[in-house]
Amino acid sequence: MFGKVFAVKTIRLVATLFAVSLLTFLLVEQLPGDPILAILPPGGLDDLETIERIRKELRLDDPVLTRYFRWVGNALQGDLGKSYITDQPVADAIKDRIPVTMELALLATIIAAVLAIPIGALSAYREGGYFDRAMSTFTTAALSIPGFLAGIFFIWLFTLKFNWLPSTGWNRITEKGILANLQTAILPAGALALAPLAINARLIRADMIGTLKEDYVLSAKAKGLRDRYILMRHALRPSSLTAITVFALQLGGLIGGTVVIETVFALPGLGTRLISGIYQRDVMMIQGITLFIATVYVVVNALVDLLYAALDPRIRRQ
Amino acid sequence: MKSSWLKIIASFFAIALIAAACGGSDSGSSDTASSSETATETAEEEVIEAGTEAEGDVDTEVEEVVAESSYGGSLTIGLEAEATGLRPWEDACSSPCLTMIQAVYDTLVVLRTDGSVGPWLATDWSANEDFTEWTFNLVEGATFHNGTAFTAQSLVDMFPLQQLGAAAGGIVTAAGLTEVVAVDDTTVKYVLNAAHSAFPSFLVQPPLGAAFDAEAANADFDGYSMNPIGTGAFMMDKRDLDNETVVVRNPNYWMSDADGNQLPYLDSVNFRPIPDEGTRLDSLLSGTTQAMQTLRQGTIRDARSAKADGADIVLLEFQGNNVGGGMYNLNNPPLDDVRVRKALTQMNNQEATIEALGGTGISLPGTQWFSPDSPWYSEKVAAAWPKFDYEAGQALLKEYVDDPERSDGKAVGEKIEVELSCPPDPTLIAAVQVSEQLWTATGMVDVTLTNYDQQTHINYALGAPPDFMGSHGVHCWRWSNNNDPSTELNRQLAPHTLGVAAAYGLDGIFTPTNFFNYFDIEVFGALVQATKTDVFAERYALYEMVMMKFATDLPVYYSGHTAELLAVETGVEGINGWVLPDGTFGGQGWSVPQLNQAFLTN
Numbered sequence: 001m002f003g004k005v006f007a008v009k010t011i012r013l014v015a016t017l018f019a020v021s022l023l024t025f026l027l028v029e030q031l032p033g034d035p036i037l038a039i040l041p042p043g044g045l046d047d048l049e050t051i052e053r054i055r056k057e058l059r060l061d062d063p064v065l066t067r068y069f070r071w072v073g074n075a076l077q078g079d080l081g082k083s084y085i086t087d088q089p090v091a092d093a094i095k096d097r098i099p100v101t102m103e104l105a106l107l108a109t110i111i112a113a114v115l116a117i118p119i120g121a122l123s124a125y126r127e128g129g130y131f132d133r134a135m136s137t138f139t140t141a142a143l144s145i146p147g148f149l150a151g152i153f154f155i156w157l158f159t160l161k162f163n164w165l166p167s168t169g170w171n172r173i174t175e176k177g178i179l180a181n182l183q184t185a186i187l188p189a190g191a192l193a194l195a196p197l198a199i200n201a202r203l204i205r206a207d208m209i210g211t212l213k214e215d216y217v218l219s220a221k222a223k224g225l226r227d228r229y230i231l232m233r234h235a236l237r238p239s240s241l242t243a244i245t246v247f248a249l250q251l252g253g254l255i256g257g258t259v260v261i262e263t264v265f266a267l268p269g270l271g272t273r274l275i276s277g278i279y280q281r282d283v284m285m286i287q288g289i290t291l292f293i294a295t296v297y298v299v300v301n302a303l304v305d306l307l308y309a310a311l312d313p314r315i316r317r318q
Numbered sequence: 319m320k321s322s323w324l325k326i327i328a329s330f331f332a333i334a335l336i337a338a339a340c341g342g343s344d345s346g347s348s349d350t351a352s353s354s355e356t357a358t359e360t361a362e363e364e365v366i367e368a369g370t371e372a373e374g375d376v377d378t379e380v381e382e383v384v385a386e387s388s389y390g391g392s393l394t395i396g397l398e399a400e401a402t403g404l405r406p407w408e409d410a411c412s413s414p415c416l417t418m419i420q421a422v423y424d425t426l427v428v429l430r431t432d433g434s435v436g437p438w439l440a441t442d443w444s445a446n447e448d449f450t451e452w453t454f455n456l457v458e459g460a461t462f463h464n465g466t467a468f469t470a471q472s473l474v475d476m477f478p479l480q481q482l483g484a485a486a487g488g489i490v491t492a493a494g495l496t497e498v499v500a501v502d503d504t505t506v507k508y509v510l511n512a513a514h515s516a517f518p519s520f521l522v523q524p525p526l527g528a529a530f531d532a533e534a535a536n537a538d539f540d541g542y543s544m545n546p547i548g549t550g551a552f553m554m555d556k557r558d559l560d561n562e563t564v565v566v567r568n569p570n571y572w573m574s575d576a577d578g579n580q581l582p583y584l585d586s587v588n589f590r591p592i593p594d595e596g597t598r599l600d601s602l603l604s605g606t607t608q609a610m611q612t613l614r615q616g617t618i619r620d621a622r623s624a625k626a627d628g629a630d631i632v633l634l635e636f637q638g639n640n641v642g643g644g645m646y647n648l649n650n651p652p653l654d655d656v657r658v659r660k661a662l663t664q665m666n667n668q669e670a671t672i673e674a675l676g677g678t679g680i681s682l683p684g685t686q687w688f689s690p691d692s693p694w695y696s697e698k699v700a701a702a703w704p705k706f707d708y709e710a711g712q713a714l715l716k717e718y719v720d721d722p723e724r725s726d727g728k729a730v731g732e733k734i735e736v737e738l739s740c741p742p743d744p745t746l747i748a749a750v751q752v753s754e755q756l757w758t759a760t761g762m763v764d765v766t767l768t769n770y771d772q773q774t775h776i777n778y779a780l781g782a783p784p785d786f787m788g789s790h791g792v793h794c795w796r797w798s799n800n801n802d803p804s805t806e807l808n809r810q811l812a813p814h815t816l817g818v819a820a821a822y823g824l825d826g827i828f829t830p831t832n833f834f835n836y837f838d839i840e841v842f843g844a845l846v847q848a849t850k851t852d853v854f855a856e857r858y859a860l861y862e863m864v865m866m867k868f869a870t871d872l873p874v875y876y877s878g879h880t881a882e883l884l885a886v887e888t889g890v891e892g893i894n895g896w897v898l899p900d901g902t903f904g905g906q907g908w909s910v911p912q913l914n915q916a917f918l919t920n
Contacts, residue, residue: 031774034782038773040410040484048830050487051783085410086403087540088559096559155597159604166606168396168592170561266396266592266601268561275593276400276560281773 006306013302020294021075024287025068031281036060038281039084058084071287080288085280090288093273098292100170100269103181104261105254107189109247112196116243119197120204121231127209135205139198147257151191151264158187168266188265192257196250200243207242211235245304252300256293376680376881377691378634380431380903383895383915387575391918392586393890395911396598396610400560400591403543405535406528407476407483413611413882413909416524418589421565421913422463423548425527426454426473427518428898429906433693433800435518436898439468439529439549449513449850454521456504457899460572462531463553468572470500475532486525492809493520515852519802551582551914563589573899573914583892583917596620602885603629609886609893611909615677616745618883634884634894636907639692639798641684642675643876644738644753647779647790649814649835651726652734657718659872662736662763662792664704664711665756672878674748681878686865687798687807689879693854694803696862702869703876712760719762735764737791739778742769746794749877753792779833785815786830795833796880800906803861808845811864813837834873841867884908889920 036054055061062070071081080090119139123132145153159167165187171180211217212235220230259271266272270289277285401418403409411419426440440454460468477498480486497509510517521527531547538545544557549572552565566586573581590607592598595617602610603624612618618635625631646653646662653659668683675681685703688695715734722730738754740746750767757763770778779795781788799806813819814832822839841864848860868874886893896915898904905912 031777034777034780036783037777037780040488048783048828050482050484053482054484082540086543088543093559152596155600155604159606160600163604167601167604168597168606169590172558264594264597266560266590266594266597268559272560272593279399279772280402281777 009302009305013298016298017295021072021291022068024290025071028283028286029064035084035281035283075291081284083282083285085282090284093285094270094289094292097268097270097273100267101255101258101271103185104189104192104258104269105251107185108192108254109196109251111189111193112200113247116197116200117204119201121208121236123201123205124208124212125231135201139201142194142198145194147191147194148260148264150194151188151261154187154191170267188261188267192254192261196254200246203246204243208235211238248300248304252297255296377636378894381895383892385891385919387583387892387917388919389583390585392588393584393609393916393918394588394590394607396590396592396601396607398611399593404546405543406524406530407480407486409543410485411524413613414591416910418563419524419528420910421552421587422546422550422554423524423528423530424550425524426521427527428904429522429800430898431903431905433906435522436902436904437900438898443518449515449517450510452508452517453501454506456506457572458504460549461570462549463547463568464531464534466531468529468549469503470506472529472532473506474498474500476530479532479535480526483525489520489523489526493517493526513850515849516802516804519805522801552587555586560591575915576901582914584913587913599624602631608890609884611884613880613882613909615675615680615881618680618881619676621883621885630888631885632888634886634908635881637682637689637879637881638800638907639688640796640880641687641798641876642796642878642880643684643874644792645795645834645874646792646872647788647835648873649787650789650791652718652724653791655718655725656871657714658734660704661711661715661718662757663872663875664707664714665760666753666875667706667756668877670752671749674752675745675877677878677881680881683878684876686868694858694861696865699862699865699869702866715760715762733762733764737766737768739768739770739775739790740794741772741775750794780830788833797874804845804849807864808849811841811845836871836873838867838871882907882909884911889918890916891919892916
């Protein structure tokens with residue numbers, strides 16, 4: 001039964017990735033103008049021979065579908081092509097930058113989880129109280145404030161006012177150690193964490209309010225168990241399933257979500273490269289990074305689905 | 319308990335609002351008062367008052383360095399963007415990229431503060447009688463970072479790469495350069511296919527003028543961008559794309575200061591791309607970086623404001639020939655009719671546009687491709703340029719609209735249709751909205767506003783090969799540079815189609831970068847003539863004539879000149895006041911700072 005679920009999910013995954021790759025390719029293709037013109041400086045545009053030579057070198061004179069299938073075929077072998085602008089292999093660019101983006105997304109998820117769980121649990125436990133209402137306001141604000149604005153606020157507060165942390169730059173763990181790395185990662189990750197923190201705090205709160213009214217919780221209370229024990233052992237664990245699912249899904253989304261945050265904090269991640277690729281009309285870079293982000297998102301989604309199926313027999317039967 | 323939570327929440331919102339206000343927006347006007355305060359405190363702004371129309375020169379004076387130079391230290395500079403690449407002959411570069419290139423490579427010649435060409439790797443030069451051969455003498459003892467000697471043969475070896483280079487190929491063509499000959503180790507000859515009296519100006523530009531080790535470039539063409547080898551003051555140490563590029567002192571640099579001390583002074587320079595304007599300024603103010611560059615008027619305004627509020631920074635400001643505005647596509651009716659172009663220009667409030675750009679008190683209104691402090695600036699052209707006259711513009715537009723022979727084929731009395739396009743920058747959008755409102759208010763113009771990203775915006779105006787006939791209407795644009803006028807004007811005003819060229823007996827002469835699709839044989843003749851003489855007065859008269867034609871034919875309209883700023887921490891010296899080997903001051907602006915004489919005093 002599980003094998004069948006796995007097969008169906010895999011087919012869907014491949015179909016989704018195929019659609020994403022085709023759409024990405026065609027959308028970039030539809031942008032007005034000639035990608036070669038972005039390679040050349042204004043002075044180079046006068047040289048028609050150079051333009052045609054570059055077009056042939058890059059095989060841009062081939063039909064669209066031929067180029068698409070060549071790109072997909074190469075991508076399946078791990079070759080996402082070379083940047084038209086910098087000549088850097090796209091796969092290398094992704095490999096260089098994914099540690100930054102992944103670390104940001106993971107750190108944001110951890111920050112969100114570490115804060116969302118106690119906030120959600122306490123809000124549920126004190127439903128309607130001061131803390132619950134304050135946190136309700138906080139989560140509304142956190143959801144309303146765009147990540148980039150939170151980032152600008154963090155820079156203003158922690159860099160300009162307190163001068164605790166650098167505003168920009170990225171210390172790589174491999175070069176400068178984990179503490180120096182965290183100094184540059186904590187502000188952007190914090191800005192990125194705001195929205196998932198708010199969503200998960202609300203989810204946990206809603207789930208726990210229901211759980212706390214279950215008979216077995218009332219029974220535990222009647223036995224005289226301490227509140228903290230009941231909350232952690234009897235209420236939180238069953239209420240966490242939804243939140244864990246959402247955290248996993250958010251991780252995929254956060255990789256895309258880092259695009260703006262990386263730009264604000266000038267971090268060398270995938271998002272920054274994607275944005276500069278768009279500005280430079282670097283077709284191969286845009287296609288490669290978009291496909292990679294979409295793949296991560298789709299694969300994480302599929303894994304969560306499979307995990308559900310593995311854990312819950314009812315889903316397998318569906 | 320309740321009230322304290324409310325206070326916390328209220329504080330959070332208040333701080334968030336403050337943060338939003340500090341976020342580097344270009345369009346806000348809340349900093350006007352602070353800008354005004356700055357104006358009274360900084361030397362470079364003493365001739366202007368924020369909130370009033372810009373008048374006079376706002377450039378920071380170039381001054382001799384008085385602080386005592388010292389060795390050591392590292393300088394971190396916030397740049398607008400990552401360099402597209404560091405191969406001068408191949409990679410298209412703007413100011414952030416040029417800043418890095420200038421640290422690693424030397425060009426044969428450089429621009430002085432007066433716009434003339436001065437010595438650098440070339441000590442002196444001369445041309446034959448008809449300006450088709452140029453001979454340069456080179457410095458002795460310069461070596462590339464890998465130890466290879468820099469000689470005339472190095473320049474010969476570079477030429478094949480430059481001919482095929484994406485960045486240099488077009489300049490080779492524009493300069494008419496056909497051959498590079500090594501006369502001896504320190505003498506090189508450039509052979510052109512036609513006269514060019516300002517040929518050394520092309521060697522100011524890195525694609526053609528920067529010396530690189532051709533053998534190493536041929537051995538690793540792609541990798542050269544990450545490991546560039548020049549003769550420059552700094553050598554590549556670390557290239558972490560989009561994070562930091564670190565260059566370290568070249569211990570064998572060929573240049574010394576006036577006292578014989580070997581340059582450079584700094585141990586290293588760290589270039590850090592910070593695309594967000596507000597973050598880049600905040601990074602300087604917080605000490606994360608020690609310098610930052612910008613070409614955005616709103617950021618200059620914020621930097622002035624920060625300085626007025628006590629920030630310990632020095633502002634180096636400059637406005638060169640680069641001027642912004644819009645161009646009319648003469649191939650697109652009704653913009654093919656000069657009455658329409660003149661009407662739209664007269665109905666465009668230049669002061670209001672500059673204000674919308676955040677440039678009041680920062681950006682000088684443009685009337686030509688030269689700024690008032692350029693040797694090529696013409697007061698005659700400035701006087702001839704159509705002034706804001708709404709009623710006159712309306713009358714002229716009505717004349718066109720009521721003309722039964724109107725070029726757009728519409729019925730008499732029907733509105734004209736104009737597409738007004740600008741990249742999606744908040745200040746640019748605000749600026750074009752000024753034009754849109756003024757034109758629409760006549761009741762005779764239907765304006766469609768469009769916004770495309772920068773590259774699409776350019777491609778839209780450029781059109782596609784082989785015809786390169788852009789379908790744009792009125793298009794935001796910038797023109798001109800601080801180099802010799804021939805390097806840009808001659809290229810942009812050549813025939814825009816092969817058909818036009820043939821019609822004037824100019825077979826094969828064609829440029830896709832004539833974005834306005836404007837050709838005038840008299841203008842083109844003047845531009846060609848200007849490359850056949852080196853007598854300044856004659857050349858000046860020819861370029862003045864070209865600009866006068868612009869004032870009557872109106873292929874473009876102007877907003878203001880591009881202001882640029884390099885803001886540095888106090889104690890960073892030697893950027894203002896760097897000198898050429900002949901002792902004259904070098905540089906045209908600060909957005910591409912020369913760092914080989916920079917040093918730290920703290």
